[in-house]
Amino acid sequence: ILNVEQSPQSLHVQEGDSTNFTCSFPSSNFYALHWYRWETAKSPEALFVMTLNGDEKKKGRISATLNTKEGYSYLYIKGSQPEDSATYLCALFPSNTGKLIFGQGTTLQVKP
């Protein structure tokens, strides 16, 4: 069973701090890696879908990198704001299955 691991499990930062967290996985044999942002009482919302060419993706203050050789992806948030408080999920689409496998998420709390 493929394990997608995210660390840390939770994170508390001050407004204005920059932060990053990790998604790691054991295989480079996959089609895509997804990042989702999930605010409390709302729907998970896609941030990025990253493919094997390993492009850096950017959306405003949030960016993500993918290292397929060593099996990890980083999500960076520059100048965290209280509205960034959410759980960030990564998910892998392995080559040998038709399904997305999720990590358990990193919960970010940004204090004003």
Add this chain to the structure above:
Amino acid sequence: DTEVTQTPKHLVMGMTNKKSLKCEQHMGHRAMYWYKQKAKKPPELMFVYSYEKLSINESVPSRFSPECPNSSLLNLHLHALQPEDSALYLCASSQKGPGQGRNEKLFFGSGTQLSVL
């Protein structure tokens, strides 16, 4: 309209009850998914419908019965559930099926929080 709508938001049921969860999208997506999430755990795939046909069943017990009446609707019928089935049930959709659209993002509903007493 980029929403996936799930009803009800909360459901409490007894072990002998029959209930249904509903999911609707009007984005023209051809794949729809049911995920189950227990607290502090990753969402786990239950079922995938692709072009209104069941394409993936992750060995889910038969007390969960999915139905896709048309391309916009997805139901999950519940019967004789156990307390350990209490969880958040998430519906999602994507433009194409998982085999064709591996690089596509999923659009999620906000879930139904189910409690089985």
